[in-house]
Amino acid sequence: MQALIERIGRSVGGVVGTLFQAGRDAVDLCLKTIIPFMAFVTFVIGLILETGVGDAIANGIKGFASSLGGLMIVCIICAIPVLSPLLGPGAVIAQIVGVLIGTEIGRGNIDVSMALPALFAINPQVGCDFVPVGLALGEAEPETVTVGVPAVLTSRMITGPISVVVGYLFALGL
Amino acid sequence: MDALVAGAEAFIQVFRTAADVFVGFTTGIIPIVVVFLTAVNALVKFIGEERVEGFAKWASQEGALYMPVRYTLLPFVAVFMLTNPVCYTFGTFLPEKHKPAFYDSAVSFVHPITGIFPHANGGELFVWLGIAAGVEIVAPDMVTALAVRYLLAGLVVILIRGIVTDIIYNIMTSRRAGVE
Numbered sequence: 001m002q003a004l005i006e007r008i009g010r011s012v013g014g015v016v017g018t019l020f021q022a023g024r025d026a027v028d029l030c031l032k033t034i035i036p037f038m039a040f041v042t043f044v045i046g047l048i049l050e051t052g053v054g055d056a057i058a059n060g061i062k063g064f065a066s067s068l069g070g071l072m073i074v075c076i077i078c079a080i081p082v083l084s085p086l087l088g089p090g091a092v093i094a095q096i097v098g099v100l101i102g103t104e105i106g107r108g109n110i111d112v113s114m115a116l117p118a119l120f121a122i123n124p125q126v127g128c129d130f131v132p133v134g135l136a137l138g139e140a141e142p143e144t145v146t147v148g149v150p151a152v153l154t155s156r157m158i159t160g161p162i163s164v165v166v167g168y169l170f171a172l173g174l
Numbered sequence: 175m176d177a178l179v180a181g182a183e184a185f186i187q188v189f190r191t192a193a194d195v196f197v198g199f200t201t202g203i204i205p206i207v208v209v210f211l212t213a214v215n216a217l218v219k220f221i222g223e224e225r226v227e228g229f230a231k232w233a234s235q236e237g238a239l240y241m242p243v244r245y246t247l248l249p250f251v252a253v254f255m256l257t258n259p260v261c262y263t264f265g266t267f268l269p270e271k272h273k274p275a276f277y278d279s280a281v282s283f284v285h286p287i288t289g290i291f292p293h294a295n296g297g298e299l300f301v302w303l304g305i306a307a308g309v310e311i312v313a314p315d316m317v318t319a320l321a322v323r324y325l326l327a328g329l330v331v332i333l334i335r336g337i338v339t340d341i342i343y344n345i346m347t348s349r350r351a352g353v354e
Contacts, residue, residue, distance in 0.1 A: 018219050026211030030204060033297040038199050041300050046192025091285070091298040098304030105308030112313050115305050116323055120331065123301060127281030134281060138265015140273045147350060148274030151343040155278060159338050163331040170327035174319060
């Protein structure tokens, strides 16, 4: 009997402990990464909405982001193997451009149907800065890394535009 | 004097608007992300590492037959369970020649997954949220549908990326071998 009680007590304690730790990790992530980035992003949004900067950017972006061809051009530029590793780190560029395009969608300057292809168009450089580290995390041999880095970067030139088309097709009928 | 006041007014208005947006994000996004993160963190811990690794070993086998598993299901599970950037350690289970393609595939999924599963890449939510915030204003009922489509389109894209990178990697290695 005592053993049973002990076992129930232990397992319940374990479950509660795990849940509590999960909550702690969640709040930690929120405070340390999500909210700081949110503060920065909302400031950018404030600037766009309240100053003339917004209109200037809007005119620049609108031409590119309101047609499939324009998004394609953005995507190909971001995927150029020399540029893509520079644009990659922390997805900061993709996030800022995402906010800019999102704000323009919110103001009605860009059609909602462009949202999905745009999500892919602004992001062909994802992880291009991180290839050696990512491969090292997968315990790849040094030779694999030597060939793997240019292979991934080259592949993005092809798969970037394809991803925009896939996004466009998936947005049909939305 | 009036010009000065107008200038100050315009200046402070930037921050008022920013603050309004911030409050909107805080009440709209933070609560659901926190609760969701907690649930998924706990789920991952309950499922346990061994079971996930067992799956990874099965999914990372060689051959064209396993391609759809290797470049859709495996990256999905890796990113969902281990989150960015630990997910790339799943490369360990793959044959050497598929590692670059797997990395390409997995890393391309860390944003499409955030529309529905924000825990997977909490630090880079605004690729999705930036655009979703705009859609929310124009067509609020469309946001979830868009998130689902982003996820599905992401799966198609990472499969294509995996296959294309595999091919390019093979061409590059054989060329290298030819030169040496």
